[in-house]
Amino acid sequence: MCSNLSYPKDGYDVPQGNVLVLSCIDLRLTDNLQEFLNYDNLTNRYDLFALAGAALMTQRENPKLQGHFVTVSEEEKKKLHVWKDIWDMHLNISLDLHHIEDVYIVEHENCGAYKAYLTEAYLKKGEEKRHDEFAAALTTSIHATHPYLNVHTFYIDLRGNIKLLRTKKGVKK
Secondary structure, eight states, X not given: OOTTOOOOOSSSXXXXXXXXXXXXXXXXXXXXXXXXXHHTTOTTOEEEEEOTTTTGGGGTTOTTTGGGBOOOOHHHHHHXXXXXXXXXXXXXXXXXXXOOOEEEEEEXXXXXXXXXXXXXXXXXXXXXXXXXXXXXXXXXXXXXXXXXXXXXXXXXXXXXXXXXXXXXXXXXX
């Protein structure tokens, strides 16, 4: 592990049980993500699911965020629709098989999917803020169906430094 990297030291309770990690597919940060998960003592205790843009495409049909996506054809809309469904299925299978108690949503700097699917005007208002908005929207979506899960959202820069964006504790079952 690189000792010169910065990780969150407070603001959330490090999970004691199993975790589902949603990250982007960006190959530049896979080692950094794994180091962070090891730092949080999650070795062999997490399911890793990667989607281009992480939370981005799970919120394609969110009415509060819909207007910020670039216009795509109807055929493309149908293809993109399945991303949320696949995420939901993955969340449910992680619950069923591995009894996860926490979800990590890991967003990152300089995301190509955000550049490809969101309008330039929207992105100009601050990249980290946009990632936080999409991760927060996914957190709300997760809690709508699974209110007992703890959801932690993080932002990783291109050097591998990670900061906590927010955490939302689940309610006890």
